[in-house]
Amino acid sequence: MTSQEVHDATNSEIIRVQYEGFGDLIKLDGKSFTFATLICGKTYQEASNLLREAGIDVPSSQYFYRIQKVILEKAKELAEKSVKNHALQLEPGTVITIDAHFSHVRNADECEFVAMGPKGDTVAKFVIVRSRKGKAGNYTGASCQMESVAADQALQILEDTVGKGIVDGFCHDRDNKSR
Structure with missing residues (x-):
């Protein structure tokens, strides 16, 4: 066994020990898993590997891919609802400050946008995710x-x-x- 394999085995055992005794309490809902995976910008494989390493069962990939479009639409609705709630608090003639943060300097696949009002309060905040192979998003185009x-x-x-x-x-x- 190489030193890397020993290290990996030790880490996975530590994770299992930390979650031991909580197995009955941890119930993973398929919709929540799908929502969290998409919002965090992870793929099914990345998220499921992480949770399986911790000893938590995840929904099947067929279930994930079947409902991801519905879940993504719900996430878009929640983002728009949040913007609308903040918009109703603005006074006419407001000047806002806008900026965005990219996930990477070049070829970013995610952009977090924030608009702030004159008092420093957040007016709008949401994420633009670029669609790519194996991952749905709400934007197609150049980063x-x-x-x-x-x-x-x-x-x-x-x-x-x-x-x-x-x-x-x-x-x-x-x-x-x-x-």
Whole structure:
């Protein structure tokens, strides 16, 4: 046995010991597993390997892939609902600050967008995930356009919710990849 194999075996045994006694309490719901996996930006294989290592049974891959589209639509609805709830608290003529954080400098597959009001309160926050092979997302296109698309979507939701004129302008740090 190599030293790496011994290390891996020891770590997996430590994880099993930590979760021993909790096996009866840990019930993994298939919908919750699918939701958490998609929101965290993981694939089925990555998430299931992690949980199986801890001794937790996961739903089948067939179940995961069958309901992922429905779960992703629900996640989009929750994100839009959150933006709308914050939009209703804005006063007409508000100037907001927008920025985004990318998961990677080049070829990012995820962009977290945040819009803040004049008092530092979060007006909108959601994630744009680029679709790729084996992983559904809510954006298809180049990673350099993700921040612009996120800003357009957030401003559109704000205007649809409260009406035009609620956002008088926005401040941006101009570090977008597309400039």
